[in-house]
Amino acid sequence: MFIFLLTGCNSIKKTLNSQLRNKLLENSFHGLVIIDADTKKEIYSHNGGKYFTPASNTKIATFYTGLKLLPKNIPTLKYVVANDTLFIEGTGDPSWLHPYFKDSTAIHWLRNQFTIALYTKNHTENRFGPGWAWEDYDTYFSPEKSAIPLYGNVVTISNNERLEISPKAFFNQTQIKDTTIKREEFHNQFYISPTEKDTLEIPFVSSDSLTQQLLESALGKKIILSDHFPEGVIHTVYGIETDSIFKRMLFKSDNFLAEQLLLTASATVSDTLSTKRVINFMLQNHLKDLEHQPRWEDGSGLSRYNLFTPRSFVQILQKLHNEVPEKRLFGIFPMWGPDSTVETWEDPTTEPFLFAKSGSVGNNYNLSGYLKTKSGKLLIFSFMNNHFRIPSSEIRETMYTTLKNIYENY
Secondary structure, eight states, X not given: OOOOOOSSHHHHHHHHHHHHTOGGGTTSEEEEEEEETTTOOEEEEESTTSOBOOGGGXXXXXXXXXXXXXXXXXXXXXXXXXXXXXXXXXOOOTTBTOTTTOBOHHHXXXXXXXXXXXXXXXXXXXXXXTTOOGGGXXXXXXXXXXXXXXXXXXXXXXXXXXXXXXXXXXXXXXXXXXOSOSBOSSSOOEEEOXXXXXXXXXXXXXXXXXXXXXXXXXXXXXXXXXXXXXXXXXXXXXXXXXXXXXXXXXXXXXXXXXXXXXXXXXXXXXXXXXXXXXXHHHHHTTTTTOSXXXXXXXXXXXXXXXXXXXXXXXXXXXXXXXXXXXXXXXXXXXXXXXXXXXXXXXXXXXXXXXXEEEEEETTEEEEEEEEEOTTSOEEXXXXXXXXXXXXXXXXXXXXXXXXXXXXXXX
């Protein structure tokens, strides 16, 4: 246990410097920045200006982008009426028939329309982002990106008393088989082990024809694939509250929601859905004053190309705190404990005091967010840890010990 003698900044720095010299951390790379949310005063900085692989801490930048660019209810569909035909295009809204949200706002609205023409060429995205591990194509955390994602772009499969599949269109393409893969790489043939008891979410290969097929099944009527989107007055249909998507994205560290939120945000600054365009817009506008401009490649943090500094995250978190009422902000931001993100606070010796987003990828673990001290102060911090070879549980425990002592003594 480390005892803080917090009688001044020098004591804080001395104690934290000692903590970061812990033997568990000596062969890896660590950065920590802490500021007072009210006074904006920097309390501590160690490698605050160095670049780290942020992993899912990238979702903090995605969250801020969504808050700046998206309305209260997410734009779910755009349309133009021409020659008695309703031409529609997607906005990237991830909630359409999603396994968690199960949103049918656009589906119900479209059922009341007549001739529907679907335009799918309003995006510039590859199925995966730059720097993603493509061998993860059949893992739940790596669905493809698309303009109109349906069912979270995954097929949900369970095999308890009987085989159950959603959407049902994939039933004949699913096989009970003992194999190391869950899907063929380039086509929609799925596998579930005969001994598998968990429900699997397996990304499917998206295509224009598949989107058409799934939409027709959901609507109960035929639609047309269009090669153009006509000129005219563009209208927007709005879906579920955007905060509900933010909260799920941060709490579950949901890569699919993060990627699609960036695409939806891009629709507010361009006619074309583009991750790169919206990132460039944010860096040239709302984030142009960051002391250290990041290399920012995707919404989720799956990309190994992403590079952020601890100070950049603290500055983004400060912007969030300045611009969003605390009640709303801490209703969206997840709590964090020694065993990672928690829904119910697990430390019986304290009140909940950490509201923070974690980010992990092989040999890296980061945590950035807000710390409410026992004395009533609110601190903003970013604690980044890269290139360690010890179990991440030991890194998390060291981080929690450090942060808990700040909570108790600052």
